[in-house]
Amino acid sequence: MTSIETAIGAARAARSSRRAISLAERMPSRSEADVARAIRLSQGIPARYARGTLSDFAPAAVERVATWAASSKWCLYMAGGVGTRKSSLAAAIVMAARLGGHRSMFAPMDVAIKQIRSFHDWWIEQAGECELLVLDDLGAARDTPHVHETLNRILLGRYDRELATVLTSNLPLATLRTEYDERLADRIREGYHLCPGQASRRVAGEEKPQIDPNGS
Numbered sequence: 001m002t003s004i005e006t007a008i009g010a011a012r013a014a015r016s017s018r019r020a021i022s023l024a025e026r027m028p029s030r031s032e033a034d035v036a037r038a039i040r041l042s043q044g045i046p047a048r049y050a051r052g053t054l055s056d057f058a059p060a061a062v063e064r065v066a067t068w069a070a071s072s073k074w075c076l077y078m079a080g081g082v083g084t085r086k087s088s089l090a091a092a093i094v095m096a097a098r099l100g101g102h103r104s105m106f107a108p109m110d111v112a113i114k115q116i117r118s119f120h121d122w123w124i125e126q127a128g129e130c131e132l133l134v135l136d137d138l139g140a141a142r143d144t145p146h147v148h149e150t151l152n153r154i155l156l157g158r159y160d161r162e163l164a165t166v167l168t169s170n171l172p173l174a175t176l177r178t179e180y181d182e183r184l185a186d187r188i189r190e191g192y193h194l195c196p197g198q199a200s201r202r203v204a205g206e207e208k209p210q211i212d213p214n215g216s
């Protein structure tokens, strides 16, 4: 059994006050039904990230994600420099959770801001109630006081109800506290923290390497 399978098995077996999120691996697509299923699973995830799976990441990183998924900690906060694969990992978590049958939402911050403006009640319902919410790039896009208040209400509500939430950001928690929101930062402090690698993985198109299964 690989360490990824072990980690996923641990997540499944775990018992916590919050319903554990079980993380499954994506099957390679072959038939039309598989393709349709893959499209459904990737809903809301930008195309660049929808092709990745947890197996693209270092087993140690996946084990930490699985530890969080099986825990009662409400959020996984991934803070790090640009290009350190935070969005890629967050998308792979959503795909794995959807395969595990969990209603999950992936919301890049700029999309969330637009959707809150245009589909306010729908967005609150979706983001507030889903089993797993990913907010990608917290603190990166400018939000109005109304959008900020809405997002905060959703996140503080998820904190109160211990609903699984993944937040990615370029801001270390101390900066998020001073530059974004002190109350939210205080709740995130109680979460699980994962800091990806230091170097950007963005490279010039032609030199772009294949996905490195051992990359962190």
Ligand SMILES: Nc1ncnc2c1ncn2[C@@H]1O[C@H](COP(=O)(O)OP(=O)(O)OP(=O)(O)O)[C@@H](O)[C@H]1O
Binding pocket: 048, 056, 080, 081, 082, 083, 084, 085, 086, 087, 088, 089, 137, 169, 170, 201, 202, 209, 210, 211, 212, 213, 215
């Ligand atoms: N294993 C890999 N090998 C090479 N490139 C990769 C790998 N995984 C992801 N990438 C690429 O690395 C780039 C950076 O990944 P990603 O966008 O997830 O980083 P990020 O931490 O979210 O960046 P930002 O802070 O700017 O939002 C992307 O172009 C992605 O396609």
Ligand SMILES: [Mg+2]
Binding pocket: 086, 087, 088, 136, 137, 168
């Ligand atoms: Mg990103």
